[in-house]
Amino acid sequence: MAGSASWRGSSTGYGSRQRPCSTARSRWCATFRIWRSSLWFGIDETAKIFLVSIGVFFPIYINTFYGVRPIDPQLVEMASVYGLDRKALITRIILPGALPSILVGLRYALGFMWLTLIVAETISATSGIGYMTMNAREFLQTDIVLLGIIVYALLGKLADVATRAVERRVLVWHPAYQAGQGGKQ
């Protein structure tokens, strides 16, 4: 039972010592990070990539973290009894079990990505949809402002639809996604 014991032990031990940066705090930090990153990287693409990476990292990280923790210890015990090694345990039991939660993180992260990109493009940019919209605002070209908003809305919706399609595909085992297949017999 050493395998499962050390697995549970390490996960709870890790959780009590170090908590992931809370969502509220990372939101608070967002605007500050934009100023800071334009100080560090100037107004070119590096700054935007840096910002977006930081922005999407936390939702996915937090959701992976809390997706792995509630995995049924009985399943982990079963896996050790049936001789699964650590690699098989992680790829066949732990990661697929955390996947629903990871995908929630991914959806949230994609929404947050567009938000960060818009803010980054309005503050420190020389091109982009956000830059175009801000420029149009200066000259009171409301049609272009509206176009910018619609383009962003469509991109956001597209990202959401794409993630949901991925969810339906990889979570086909989940009872919540089996409504169309007759469910429990």
Add this chain to the structure above:
Amino acid sequence: MSAADFYVPESAGGLPISLARVEKSFGALNVLSNFNIEVPAGQFLAVVGRSGGGKSTLMRLIAGLDAASSGRVSIGGRKVERLHPSVRLLFQEARLVPWQRVVENVGIARGANWQEKARNTLADVGLEGREDDWPSVLSGGQRQRVALARALVSEPQILLLDEPFGALDALTRIEMHRLLERIWTDRGFTTVLITHDVAEAVALADRVVVLRDGAIALDIDINLDRPRQELADPRAVDLQRQILDAV
């Protein structure tokens, strides 16, 4: 169907289990003290007792999931130090992996030809045609059959059953009893069934041991004809009464 129709692995057979002067305590609590039992190869042993009587502890010791505080637990003459590869467990819950299909659950340990072996074993437990279903669409009895197939696919020589039918309805339970009896007769592995159901113990086992306060309160042989008809035999009722008095 006759016994000849079923898939029987070549290495079928059982291993003897032996516990000598075994003690197991959790802190100050002594669960088993000076416990001795010999289970010959191929025997079907049922262990009956109240909750907290040390039944599950006994099973975990044999499985190698826990170590004895002192004494010797051996399988086939060898001391048990960790999980033995030819010992398989059936838990009270089926413990199927929800994101793996039925056939992948049965072949959880993979290995050579795992798909073919898993399909054969599933047919053996009466689940032909359900190989590619998700566990969530199966009924409780079907899930427990998948768990049984998962335990049997590696051709174990010892099968440990920890109240595996406790959560099933009465009719499904009788069905599972017949299935288990048939497979055990075909393959001849040593079986230890932990249960609190005296009728179940008498219906299945060669020998019933009653555990009370960590010691054997009764050890009797059940010499009824097989396959057994539940509740039909007056001798079975006598045996049940005798066991109930000891519990």
